[in-house]
Amino acid sequence: MQSSNAKERQGWDWAGLAWLFLFFWYFSGVTQVLIQLTGTNGFTSFRQAFLVSGLWLIPVLLFPSKTKSIAGGIGIVLWLTSLIGLGYFCIYGQQFSQSVIFIMFESNMAESTEYFGQYFVWWMVPVYLIYTLGAWLIWRKVRPLHSGKSQSYALAVILVLSLIGYPAVREYQKSGPTQAAIDKFEGRFEPAVPWQLVVGYNKYRKQLENMNTLLEGNAKLAPLTNMVEARADQPSTLVLVIGESTNRQRMSLYGYNRETTPELDKLRDQLQVFDNVVTPRPYTIEALQQVLTFADENNPDGYLSTPSIINMMEQAGYKTFWITNQQTMTKRNTMLTTFSKQTDEQVYLNNNLNQNARQYDGDVLKPFNKALADKAPRKLIVVHLLGTHMRYKYRYPEEFEKFTDNSGVPKWVTEDQMPTYNSYDNAVLYNDFVVSSLIKQFSASQPDGFLLYLSDHGEAVFDSADGGVIGRNEGKPTAPMYTIPFIVWASDKWKQHSSFDFKSMLSRPYSSANLIHTWADLAGLSFAELDKSKSLISDQFTVRPQIIGDPSQPKSLIDFSMIKTRKNHPAPDEQVSNQPLIKSGT
Known part of the structure; x- marks a missing residue:
């Protein structure tokens, strides 16, 4: 009895607790440490994986006499899932991420084998062996905690309340009993094993269902x-x-004082550079x-009831390709994946868990060359870049830090603010390299065709005298959020049979919301739904207000001209409202 009471009075076995936590964290931690050391992602995933690993302490706290076997059983599961x-x-x-699961399930066995085997190298075998040895050595240090039952039970309750109860209540308070709250709660667990597989697969199934519904609707559209x-x-x-x-x-091609687009500047004589195009919305x-x-x-819901550019070009007999460096199967990006799945062939390059992870657009150049080499006589190739998306420092390799x-x-x-301001300009510089490389590759293939480049939306990065405006906020719009590049390059073969002299049209006020009419006109298509008054290159073009805002809230719609347009930078006395930082992937 005295021995039992003595154990109850013992303090925490900190060393034993530390070894147990290290063992459970190890299976998520090794990968997370590598991610931090390589600067692939921010700190959020590391923090969440660290916290969630504490959940595995609960069973050994409740059953201390079976600590070694419980830890070993859990460890085997964590080891197996962490290898992926x-x-x-x-x-x-x-x-x-769930995007990887999408690639796996949407590919056949041969494609999946190629996908994972393409970059497999011999040193991965010793890496796995060393990794496994590390787990075994830590497991040998695991021991039952020499703390009293009441202390162990109290710690287990604290872990449940802090890692499950508090996050659940917080998300409920923020979003109520909604799917959004559940998704955010699940997202806290996703960086850690085995939840990255469990949560990832659950997300994949949900987004696949949403995407299939959209694709079924698209397939039923009349031509x-x-x-x-x-x-x-x-x-x-x-x-x-x-x-x-x-x-x-922020592009020197458009007069910015820094040389952020040197390669496009060199090609300027070959380009039609439109300088008065805006996007209708500041979100992808x-x-x-x-x-x-x-x-x-x-007609804001027209994307559900009318054909897309892809549908249009397939109706015209084109083989279609979609090459993307954006995330795929995320809740926000399901619509993008739906557009991509309308094409004949897709290449998905960005399968990071977070959109703001390190990812370079140079990855699109190889699959773009492959698409150009395809034997189909008539091709539409869509290349969707990650461009200058936050975080800007993750958008360019070190050699572009000019x-x-x-x-x-x-x-x-x-x-x-200087580092962020400079990193955005460096991202623009690398974007210039990628876009100009696409043009050069296209030109080298001696095509009969054209290339059109535009951005989905702009971005405010301390462009105002206020100095605090960064990101995008539709509720408080500023010009940089909407002013986008819009350039066209055409091959000599295309110019021989199609007009490419748009000098008198380059400053026409235009919204990219009407791009499909311009594209059809450029491609030489005509059909009953085509409105040439909405084509930027048509003699029938009609000047319209450049409407921006959320069409589901008509009172929020305004003419872009109401926003004081800034050439490069506003005068020092110009003031604009502060905007919150936009961190989402869209």
């Missing part, structure tokens, strides 16, 4: 009426490059729902 995430990071340098093509059955390759978060006011999904379809502010000081930086940008 660790191996994926070793091969691709990305954090495992465009009385389509006629000026060059029916003639070989042609057309390329649509969709950028991300790129404000043209909402913008592209209009940009890629007949939807607009008067802007590091205050040279050319407006005087209102503070020392604290």
